[in-house]
Amino acid sequence: MSDVTPDRTHPQPAAQDVETRGGDRAQYGMCAALAGLGIVLLVNSAQLAPVASSNDSLGPRVIPTVLGILLLVVSVLYAVDIHRGGVGAADEGEDVDLGAKADWKTVGLLVVIFALSAALMEPLGWVIAGTLLFAGCAYALGNRHIVRGVLVGLAISLGTFYAFAIGLGVNLPAGILQGIL
Incomplete structure (x- = not known):
């Protein structure tokens, strides 16, 4: 060889x-x-x-x-x-097929998830909408561990909620969890 x-x-x-x-x-x-x-x-x-x-x-x-x-x-x-003749190196991609067509199904699903998250931000609050946003995006991009996606999304949403509230003094919408958070 x-x-x-x-x-x-x-x-x-x-x-x-x-x-x-x-x-x-x-x-x-x-x-x-x-x-x-x-x-x-x-x-x-x-x-x-x-x-x-x-x-x-x-x-x-x-x-x-x-x-x-x-x-x-x-x-x-x-x-x-x-x-002077400086030319950037051509993109080759490691494991990406540069000749493949765009996956419009995934792009469309991501657009729907982002729009749904934005629409649900006020009524449900950042924690729930952020959890759905993360879990939905992870699913759209190929993650099939739904429970793990929801748990990680919940951890990220809660972390950012309290980081903004305590660290920056910015109140994100609490939604239906107003008295709980």
């Missing part, structure tokens, strides 16, 4: 074609999107009112401004890399 692993040290022919043309337009589009997001952050941070406080010496403008500048720098560096 011999190992038939392909040699990845030499660029693929398609990658060489991209290099000779000066880069891929889709990658330049990503550069433009990053630059656009950076500009939006800079414009919005410039419109923030200055706030003077003894607790916050920096104010609310600093973080969006720094992030906007960093996004602009990254977009320029990315564009230079693309122009």
